[in-house]
Amino acid sequence: MGPDLSVSERLESLKVGTVAALTALATAIAGQTLVPLILSPPLLLALDPPLTVWGWSGCLRLGAIALTGFMFGVTYRYAIRRDHNPHLRSGAVAAFVLVRALAQVDHPDIFRWPSPAAVSFLFHGLESVVLFGLGAVALHRGFAKGWLKLA
Structure with missing residues (x-):
């Protein structure tokens, strides 16, 4: 086993994690707001309610x-x-993209377009690319500016 992490290392990890979480939240909220404006009504109806509704399921x-x-x-x-x-x-x-997106592959209708499962799979895959891609960009910006520190 290696040495214990210092308090400053743990705080830096907390800071980096918080930046990535806030970036993911901002991206998801923008996506939840813009998706209904971009998708055609038939595809929008195929999405699962948590993807387009704000209520408890949206908050969860x-x-x-x-x-x-x-x-x-x-x-x-x-x-x-x-x-x-x-x-x-x-x-x-x-x-991270693959783990999040491929978690839905076990649904039998995943390859039947435009079934709700297929639309949801496509949406989650694209959303995952954007969430984690923008998260990496935000972290690299923070590392480059000196606001965040690498391990």
């Missing part, structure tokens, strides 16, 4: 997105460290 969904964004930020900070390998950076983003 946003909470899950914030938690996922937070975990992405902390994991990303330790995954990339001071390594400037672009494959490592994109691989960390891709891992």
